[in-house]
Amino acid sequence: MIIVMSPAASAQSIDDVIGKIRAAGLSEHVSRGTERTIIGAVGDERSLQPSMFEMMPGVERALRVLKDYRIVSREVQPDNTVVHVRGLAIGGAAVQVIAGPCAVETAPQMQQAARLVREGGARLLRAGAFKPRTSPYSFQGLGVVGLDYLQEAARQQGLPVVSELMDIRLLDTFLEYDIDVIEIGARNMQNTDLLKEVGRINKPVILKRGLSATVSEWLMAAEYIAIGGNHNIIFCERGVRSFDPAARNTLDVTAIPLLKRETHLPVIVDPSHAGGKAWLVPALSCAALAAGADGLMLEVHPDPAQAWCDGDQALDGAAFGSLMAQLRPLAQVLGRSLA
Amino acid sequence: MIIVMSPAASAQSIDDVIGKIRAAGLSEHVSRGTERTIIGAVGDERSLQPSMFEMMPGVERALRVLKDYRIVSREVQPDNTVVHVRGLAIGGAAVQVIAGPCAVETAPQMQQAARLVREGGARLLRAGAFKPRTSPYSFQGLGVVGLDYLQEAARQQGLPVVSELMDIRLLDTFLEYDIDVIEIGARNMQNTDLLKEVGRINKPVILKRGLSATVSEWLMAAEYIAIGGNHNIIFCERGVRSFDPAARNTLDVTAIPLLKRETHLPVIVDPSHAGGKAWLVPALSCAALAAGADGLMLEVHPDPAQAWCDGDQALDGAAFGSLMAQLRPLAQVLGRSLA
Amino acid sequence: MIIVMSPAASAQSIDDVIGKIRAAGLSEHVSRGTERTIIGAVGDERSLQPSMFEMMPGVERALRVLKDYRIVSREVQPDNTVVHVRGLAIGGAAVQVIAGPCAVETAPQMQQAARLVREGGARLLRAGAFKPRTSPYSFQGLGVVGLDYLQEAARQQGLPVVSELMDIRLLDTFLEYDIDVIEIGARNMQNTDLLKEVGRINKPVILKRGLSATVSEWLMAAEYIAIGGNHNIIFCERGVRSFDPAARNTLDVTAIPLLKRETHLPVIVDPSHAGGKAWLVPALSCAALAAGADGLMLEVHPDPAQAWCDGDQALDGAAFGSLMAQLRPLAQVLGRSLA
Amino acid sequence: MIIVMSPAASAQSIDDVIGKIRAAGLSEHVSRGTERTIIGAVGDERSLQPSMFEMMPGVERALRVLKDYRIVSREVQPDNTVVHVRGLAIGGAAVQVIAGPCAVETAPQMQQAARLVREGGARLLRAGAFKPRTSPYSFQGLGVVGLDYLQEAARQQGLPVVSELMDIRLLDTFLEYDIDVIEIGARNMQNTDLLKEVGRINKPVILKRGLSATVSEWLMAAEYIAIGGNHNIIFCERGVRSFDPAARNTLDVTAIPLLKRETHLPVIVDPSHAGGKAWLVPALSCAALAAGADGLMLEVHPDPAQAWCDGDQALDGAAFGSLMAQLRPLAQVLGRSLA
Structure with a gap:
């Protein structure tokens, strides 16, 4: 001081x-x-x-002269941490793509989505059974049965699953359903009781950036998890709030090299929520990889026009396949690989 | 549409x-x-x-042409809602002042604080037993014993109490301790599961504005509470995040008339968190009342220099008394009263 | 350092x-x-x-340890500077109101406006002959003839005039037309060549805050003027850009006490541009005075529905009169006076 | 409407x-x-x-249903505009790099810089003779003699030049010195008189985005230029102001695809001002190209540690060469070329 x-x-x-x-x-x-x-x-x-x-x-x-975070700091651990999810490495040479619909809707929808996701080349399946929505009149997610549909579809395709946990009381349910990666959403980045609880389990956690969280606050939120013993934390940049209504959020690519310098933990990007429009996703995905991201989290839906939420930011199977084809040579020229 | x-x-x-x-x-x-x-x-x-x-x-x-909120909307209920707390009216002709320390520290500290608060003319006592902190290395609050100290001090002075609930699992405890007004903090404004739960009880709720929540999102958050049946909601503006590091937050006084036009519910202001410095509190308090606020929530501590958190934004007893003396004639000229 | x-x-x-x-x-x-x-x-x-x-x-x-500004700093001059405009004192005990239409439209419109302004109790007349507009297809102002209409109307009512200078090449014209106070608009707060030029004349300057200027940058912009020898500078807060589309801008009342601590120069507020709606002006005007502003700059138009620009933020004569009646007792209770 | x-x-x-x-x-x-x-x-x-x-x-x-801009709109001209600068095409298949020091300092410094720039593979030389600085106590640029040094160095290397025009009175001087591309800086994006004047000449204009300008306001600023007859306009994204002090500005890569959809004009990126640190420039440059930028504007200085301004964001010759070597295969995989 x-x-x-x-x-x-x-x-x-x-x-x-x-x-x-x-x-x-x-x-x-x-x-x-x-x-x-x-x-x-x-x-x-x-x-x-x-x-x-x-x-x-x-x-x-x-x-203040010293930083407030230490476990997640690169000063304490200079080498990159690689987070392992059922044999998959996040934060290593390979760029990992997590894909799936915004929300679990029905068993057939999840099955189609999971097939598209695997065929397109993504290695993890994502979908929300519990949805944080601005309006109480919007679809709030299927609830526990959604976890069921998600796991069944994932197992058919041999994919690990990622799903968002909002309510601390449901952590045991997530563990019972063996959700492989627990996502903490933007609205809960500073829900410190939730952070402390996921710090005590041994499942990887994707920590999304709060809507207007500074990089320093985000690192502190990760420290809340790490202090409990769980160091398998993946940062996920998903756009920040800005003054410009032109896009849903402003993707902060600068946060990627900033985090890479400050922390040893992996950093992925969600270009779907950042831009809020499917047609923006390819440009933002490429920018994220080029800036050094370790992976992407993409919204993919078998029929976006019929999606129960955020359909306008979801890629259909064809658009997803075409984006993956675009990303593979890009990853390679950046010295990484993509399945 | x-x-x-x-x-x-x-x-x-x-x-x-x-x-x-x-x-x-x-x-x-x-x-x-x-x-x-x-x-x-x-x-x-x-x-x-x-x-x-x-x-x-x-x-x-x-x-969209229609608004997403309806129960909290003035279109549905044109007259002001007055929220009653143990005989006190919030949202009526009287401006109400809620005061107390940021955190419960010890039983004697709470007793001194409660006395200062009552003697200064505030009618409700506030203090946090559970503290949302950016860093896990900062003081996190005393926990349940803090509720005990708070209630004991409040009863000695005959004051109703306000305290922040962060963890949904503690709602029953708050009810057992008979906390009169439950505060939902800025970081939890979109913790929808927590909002739904406090919507089912019959205690008034102070809903603080999220750090970068739009007025519309804030109204929707209130709708989450109202939809459960609890219409005793008080909005609390506490400053929004801006580009300027000159103050901790930017107090958004415009939000006061905007809310007054859109909703029938009361609106109060927390100038202590907004400015982040005790010397800014008087100017911001006066501005809030002049813009139409129904009340203030102030940090008051018997010895700010020894406070365990946010001491630099707390008023001591003398500064609090002097501010109250300044506010009384101001309230009167604005057509309101202050105890 | x-x-x-x-x-x-x-x-x-x-x-x-x-x-x-x-x-x-x-x-x-x-x-x-x-x-x-x-x-x-x-x-x-x-x-x-x-x-x-x-x-x-x-x-x-x-x-950096030291601040970058010195002439405008209160460290260098602890006492308040009072700026004098043809016998009127800005920054003294009296709160001054500057009022008038957004733009000069016609000679009769200016004459009506000037009469309303004087009768309502304002002491300075404002109107723009050159208008900074976002779109090139919007009305750009009457140009030099507008200065003529403005001065004629002002002289009939015995009022000093305030008008915005955008183009450095027109400074001599402003001096010829004897514009009493030169306004530098938000878009030109960092037009350093313009600042340097108005620093060399001996007319008071109103320096509006840039749309997203920090208080520190604003003080530096004033230092650009002061360094040329002209210390008659008045800061004018007019709302800053935020993430919330609910109002045109966010009035930053915190900037008032912050400036009052850092500089000896007067601070006024433009609630019309800040809120962007006439119905918001009374609440914001009261908040500005209560936070310590030395004056207000208000848009007043004889017939807002027919105004050539920004009609929705202008008060008509009746609304202006009613606001002035509301401000007088408020100024008094704050220890100031209002004509 | x-x-x-x-x-x-x-x-x-x-x-x-x-x-x-x-x-x-x-x-x-x-x-x-x-x-x-x-x-x-x-x-x-x-x-x-x-x-x-x-x-x-x-x-x-x-x-409003229609957009306020038309000449710059892709609705009016569906095909990409290519801006030509002395035989170089900006907005075509080749990605163009503009490089040089922040400020002209001395004749030898400019000569060294120009050599580095050409040897590194950039095709245009940039340097400022007039510098917009936040503080009047910072170096304000060499003035007209700087244009002399700049042109002399550029001619030795056979490079066209780019330089910032701040003062409308100096436009003739810029034309006399045959500055090939006129840069309008962020602080002047809404200096409408300046925009109108550069709209009347036949030199290409780089229009930098204002610090907190929306994409729509930026397009309107370009329309101010275009309406005068000069359609050789190049947009330059240079980071926007945000709430996070972690980097100087937030590079808004989303603005690139947004502009590409709305306008037929080329879009380049200045990663040096965006990040504010030399070590951030490579990641941001790659992200900009990957998001679809038509070019980059980079700060390159023969000896950043001795630079008279913004040395911490300048690349030295070695770092510049290494970045260019990184960008060439990236441009190729994106279907473009880089000299």
Whole structure:
């Protein structure tokens, strides 16, 4: 922590700051400049908050030097973490594609979707049985029976499954249904009780970025999971909120190299939710891979025009196949591979 | 729903749109302009989504005409709703002040805080036993024992209590401890399972605005609660995320008249979280009342410098008293009263 | 400037940073912590940029300690500046209201508007002869003849005038027409050549905040004017861009106390552009005064339904009169006065 | 224009809206729904503003159907425009790279930079003689002599030049110095007088996106240029302002496919200003090409550590060469070429 005193700070104010640093078990380092005195707190500053000092008389600003996250930090673990899902590696040389419909609708719809997904070359199946919707009048998901349809379709095609958990009370159900990867959605990125619970299990977790979460807050949310012992965390960028209504969200590709520098964990991208329109998905998918993403999560539906939710952002089988054909040589030129 | 066709839309595309409208049980109204054809869907459009049409060939845009919320809408109930909390009216002529520390720390701290709050003229006591924090290394709240300290201190002063519920599994505990008003925090504004649960009880709910929630999304979140039968909902503006790091958040005073026009429910403001600094609280409190707020939620702590969280935004007893003295004549000139 | 070295920084990297500090004529202060070394640059850091250090090997971050603005800073001049316009004081005890139509349309429209403005109690007349419009197909203003109509109407009512200057080549024309206060619009807040030119004249300048300018950038824009010798600068908050389409812009009332702390210059508010709707203007005007604004700039039009631009945000004579009647007792209770 | 009446709108209100539509030379189409009446204005709606109707009694909302831009619109010209600069084609099969230092500093610096740029494979040289800076205490550019150094260095290497014009009074000087492509910077995207002037010349214009300009506003700014007769316009995405301080700006890759759909004009990307750090440039450059950009504008400096501005975002010769080697196979796999 660095504490910048105001020009008019008294000797007493400076002493008080020093006292507070010492009381927290750290030591101080005082630098008297021509205009201001600056005090450094030497030691583990994680017990300190800038606000503890900013409210003291004579203090202009307090700045944290260390980062608040450590388990997920690349400083602590310099090598990339590879997350394994039933033999599949996420975060290794291969780019992984997770695909499937927004929502589980019926058993036949899931079966068709799973077949399209496998035939197109994706290695994991996704679909939501519980849907977070802005309006209570929109379709809220099939519920538990949806997990059933999802697993049955996945097993027929030999695919591991990804599904979103919203309600902490359903974690046991997700484990019973053997959901391979638990997705924490954007609206729950700071639902800390949910994060703590999925931190205690041994299933990989996809942590989507909150709608206006900073990269630093997102890393802290991952730390909430990691602190419980579960280090199998995959970041998923899905667009952030912006001032421009031109697209549903703004895909933040810069977050990919930023995360890659800060953390050893894999980073994937959901271009379907980011753009909100099927015709935007190919350009955004290519941009995500080119920026260094370890995988993609795509919405694929056998008949988007009949989809029960978000049909306008889903690819049909043909569009999905054509996108995969476009992505394979791109992955290769980027030094990666795609199944 | 209004569907705007593209200039090149074929007759077949127009027929397909009409077919989809009829299939949903509505009827169409077709307007052929010089450049474009526009189709209106006549009937209850809540079963339709713009995306259902925007993905069809020849469709340029689809626009919703009706609003997605109804129970909370002023169209449905033109008169103001007054929410009653143990005899206190929120949303009536009196401006209500809810005050207390960010977090319950110790029994004596709560007792001192409660006394300050009552002596200063606030009528409800607030404090968090469970704290949503960005970092898992920050103080997470005392937990259930905090509810105990809070209620004991409140009863000594004869004040009803407000406290934040984060974990759906703790709702019964909140009811056992007879927490008078349940606060849903900004991070949980779209935790729909939590919203549904508090919609089934008969305690008033303060619904804080999500960090970057639109007014429309906020109204929909309230509708999630209202649909369960609990109409005792109080909106609380607490600042939104912006591009400017100059303050913790940007207090959106415009949201106050916007909500007042759209909904019959009361609107209060939390200037402490909005500004993030105690010295900003008086100006923001005055602005909130002047813009039409029905109340304020203020952080007050007997010794902010020793607070376990967010001390820099808390008022001490003297500052609180002085702010209340400033607010009383202001409320009066605005045609309201303040205890 | 504080330079935070990365944990792995070599002794050579530290020496290089010290060398760069000395080369810039400052001296260094080195603090070796348990995890990182922190180097302070002691002296006038305005010649340094954080980027000069952040690109050096072993440097994690560089942080500026001093602020970039000085003439407009309250550190340099603790007392409030009062800007005088033909005998009127802006920034003193009286709250000043500037009112008038968005655009000059015709001589009779300006005459009616000027009468309404004076009768309603405003002390300055505003209207644009040159209009910055998003679309080239929208009305661009009458041009020079508009200045003529404006001044004629203003003189009939004995009011000083405010008008927006967009094109640097028209500054002489504005001086010829004796425009009393030159307004720099939001789109030109960082048009630095224009700022430099109005810094060389001796007319007061209203500097509107850019659509997404930080308070710090805004202060720097004012410094561009001040550095030329013209210190008669009035800040005008007019709403910032946000993610929420519910209102045209988000009025940032927090900017008022923030500016009041950082600068000695007056701060006024334009609630008409902020909200974008006439019905929002009273609530936003009251909020602005309550937050400490020194004045308001209001759109008033004799017949808003026939206005050539932005009619939906203009007050008619009756609404303006009623708002002024509402503001007078409010100003008084806030310890100010209103004509 | 579609006008949505409120549920309670009277027959008189509906008649008044119809009257206003007819007065503007359009005709109406009235659709009476179960809850609301909706009125379409049939004809060229560009003379109408939503605000003209939204202020009328009984009107809930007015929505524009047509877009405000036409010359730059793909509806008007379906084929891609290729902009030619001294024999080079921008917007064709080849991806073009524009490179050079942020600012002209000295004649030798420009000569070294120009050599690096040509040797690295870029085909146009960029450098600023006039710099828009946030602080008046930062280096403001060499001025006219900078244009001299720039042209001399460019001619030695046989490269066309790009330079930013900020001050409308300097347009003739830019023409005298035969600057091949005039850049309009982010801060001037809505400096409409400047846009109108560059619309009258026959030099290509690079129009950078304003810091928080919507795609629609950006297209309108281009229309301001096009309306004067100059259709040689190149859009340049350079990052938008966001809530996250993690990077200087947020590169909006989604804007690339959005623009490609809306306009026939070329789109390039400036990853240097977007990310603000040299180490981010390769990932962002790859993402931009993958999303469909027609070119890149890169900051390259012979010695970034000694640069007079923005050194931390400039590539040195080696990093530039290495990036170009990375981009060539990427361009090829995307079906384009790179010199």
